[in-house]
Amino acid sequence: MRAVSFALEYETGADAVADAFREHPDLYGHSLSCTVTPSHCWRVDRLTGPATALEVAEEAFAEDGHTADCFGASDCPADTRSEVLHRDPSTRILFTSWRRTDECASIPHLALEYVGPGVLFATERRGSRYEWHVLLPSDANLGAFSDAIQAEKAPNVRFDLRQVTDESAWLSAYSGRPALPYTHYEAMAAAVERGYYETPRGITVEELADELDLPRSTLSYRLRRAEAELARSFVGSK
CATH class of the missing domain: 1.10.10 (Arc Repressor Mutant, subunit A)
Known part of the structure; x- marks a missing residue:
């Protein structure tokens, strides 16, 4: 297995969730899990930060949570559901699910299409930078996967392929930060x-x-x- 790390950077207005993180630089988020089938996507995110920032992010996830995965999702009529699994003054754990439509193009679905099943995802988010760490088979067609992301992303989203490493990079990202107040x-x-x-x-x-x-x-x-x-x-x- 090997891990590929890349980042997406959103311009203002490109993504409601990204805007919430940009406006609150002390806010930090990482995904605990991300599961995908050809027609659906489910994910759990853990957010930490000041209470006011968490309220803004929670609202953004409730309204546009699937934009965390789906390019151009603000115009996508996806059937989305968001639920707070845990809430305290410094933490939110959010569950988001959405049903894929013909207009949806997401990173997990592109991985499923170009790499195949069994790919694992970890994400980290701070400010306008949204980092993905993907664990995939050593013989996966990384070039085709990267080209597909480049082709599907909107002009106001920048794609930055950072590194290809062993699986330790993915494990480090998946663990996220400890649950500190x-x-x-x-x-x-x-x-x-x-x-x-x-x-x-x-x-x-x-x-x-x-x-x-x-x-x-x-x-x-x-x-x-x-x-x-x-x-x-x-x-x-x-």
């Missing part, structure tokens, strides 16, 4: 950006807490909880 993710992101995890440290906990206007004890707690979740995710908790 957004405040803990925000604290860790600030720590990484300011060099807290560098050697030597670029900033102390006290200095970072002052910058974030947080009590030192609160920041230390959030960092410890985030680090513990990352460690469990890496090692594999039972």
Whole structure:
């Protein structure tokens, strides 16, 4: 098996879901699963971010969720269903299904047509960039699959074929981020950006807490909880 990674970048107005992510740069999404048959597509997405951003994204998925897969779907009369499987202040898990019509051209269906059954998908989304990681047989016709995406995408969607690697790239993308509360993710992101995890440290906990206007004890707690979740995710908790 091998993995191919590529990205789609949407111009403003090209895709309602992409617009929601572009307007809220702290929003992050990845698909937990994506299943396709010649006539249907089902997927589950996990979104993390601030509550207001999640509300906007949830609404976009409800109205245009199949645009996550289908090129030009804003004009496509697909029979779409979206349902929230889990909701909390920092997370949404969304189920989306849609019935394919003659006007639909989606990445999973193009893979089914040009590569065959048994292809697995993982996606990641932040801002205007929507990354796909596809696990496929080593002898798959990647050129035909890539050409089909180029032919079907709209002019306001840019296709960027990034790399072809072994299956570890797909496994990494599929795992996504650990289920951190957004405040803990925000604290860790600030720590990484300011060099807290560098050697030597670029900033102390006290200095970072002052910058974030947080009590030192609160920041230390959030960092410890985030680090513990990352460690469990890496090692594999039972």
